Amino acid sequence: MSTLVLLLATGLGLGGLYFLVASGLSLIYGLMGVLNFAHGSFLTLGAFVGLAAGNAVGAGTWGGLLLGLAVGALTGAAAAAATELGLIRPLYQRHIEQVLVTVGLSLATVALFEGIWGPNPRPVTRTAWLGSTTEVLGARVPNTAFLNVLAAAAVLCGIVAFLRYTRYGLIIRAGVENRAMVTALGIDVRRAFTLVFAVGGAAAGLGGVLATQSLNYVSPHLGASLLIFAFIVTVIGGMGSLTGAAVASVVVAVLQQLANFYLDNTGDLIVVLLLALVLLVRPSGLMGRPA
């Protein structure tokens, strides 16, 4: 029983991380049709810069962590907005080329990060509370899981509120629904594109700093390893659907944890099988619109 609770809790924590990456991917794809391969780089950059800022205030203190999270999110947002303005916008509406540019960017930036920070993982200093566990129903759950779930829930609520109650949110929702019509009504959708990239980048940067706290290391390949599962989550949830991404993050992460424990470390394979199954039954994903 306690093992099951532990697996569910760590699965939820991991799901929170997946969601932070997948939410941006899903929003960007939904609005612009761009598959953003550089999303992992936003995450890695956010993690490195956020940690550096946190360490400047004090490694292993709450103030340092909060500052690190804020700086990580801002860095991710800035990098994403710059990418959209400099690389994606010139290739407006040419989806294949846009994907290729993000692929090139991800290859180049990972190499650059390796050059700057070295190819090997570096340990990070956590606050004492984050390094320890809390007993829930007899299971010793790592405290990072709570932080991840909290952050993911906050980001989910934030993005939903933003989409529902602000003017830009309205434009983005309308753009996902029918971009041509929004443009025809005289609204500049391109500003919404930059905004969506920035929001997705911020979530990824936040996820980057949180991932270093959960994994207890930071490396140039942090983004790439999370990005693959975020892709899977996005497809399973339905491309462009935020709630789909949230549900799929939890399902994928919990399933992964359970399979890793009960089925001889086969979590990654089970997840791919789940993806194949979902595609066979519902090619548009759990909550995607039928194509």
Add this chain to the structure above:
Amino acid sequence: MSHVRTRLLTLGLPAAGLLVLLACLPLLAIPLPGVLPGYTYEPGSLQLLALCFLTAALALSYHLLFGLAGLMSFGHALYFAAGIYGLAIVLDRTDVPLLPAAALVLVGGIALAFVVGAVSLRVAGISFAMVTLAFAQAGNVLVRRDQGDLTGGEEGLALATDGVPDALVGVVNTRHLYWLALAVLVAVHLVVLWIERSRAGHMAAAVRENEVRVRIIGGRPYLTKLVVFVLAASLATVVGMAYLLLQSGASPTTSTADFTLTLLVMVVLGGVGSRWGAVVGAVLYTLLDQRLGELAHSAAVAGLPAVLRVPLSEPMFLLGTCFVLVVLFLPGGLAGAAERLAARRGRVPGKVAA
């Protein structure tokens, strides 16, 4: 008849000449400073050239998917790795000689491609790319996890040479491996050419341009795409087996998503849709990848300030940046640029401005 003869003369002869020259390289002593590590007959140079040929053959198989059928797969490395690891495992675990073992692995590769293709082709476009990526990732996980001591995990697997003919083993015989690689490249090129000119190839090109229209005139896009997918994957499996012999070992990096991405980079650098573009892109990429690594460790770079030294010492950063620039400013890649140049030269002077 006569236009066929002219075509043969204009295209066939230079290609045949180049082929003869390449086949004779192991017997010649030509220094190519900056490109090759030594004279052309030296094992180091032959190894590098053979690597270029095999990479070019692999890029050609990817061109079949991406250039011809318009299928952007992020999981092509899976079939390449299936060839490498499949043959390595069969040779390691059984006493089957090389050729039957290769046939066995090819059948396995085709079966794998058929199953994965049948599932992933249920979705199109970006989703297809992601699904192929996920399957390739599963393959990568299997290889790295080393279930049942089969794949050697992160360290890879050395080639068990018992079943391999002696002429293909050892540094002394690098020239034989070079000829093998050249033969693989020529064979793959001919197969790709044949597929492109066949009815299936024309159908695949039609599906790339307008799938709905193909369905309306009674074609079956799903089946066409599946055929091209399986063909491209089997070619990759064949190239993988030759790669195993050349490198005399299997390494898990060949199964990563990044490896497929580099294939994509090569094809786009050379020019999407162009066979020669894929070959030139692959050769250029492989040479740059090797040579930029040398540049990174040279004294000239080490003396630079950190702002310049760090980017210059990462070959992948330079290649990735080049790639982004080509996508942004050179649509059609090298082949497209060459075509525009030829078109400009062919025209009467004075018409260029118009």
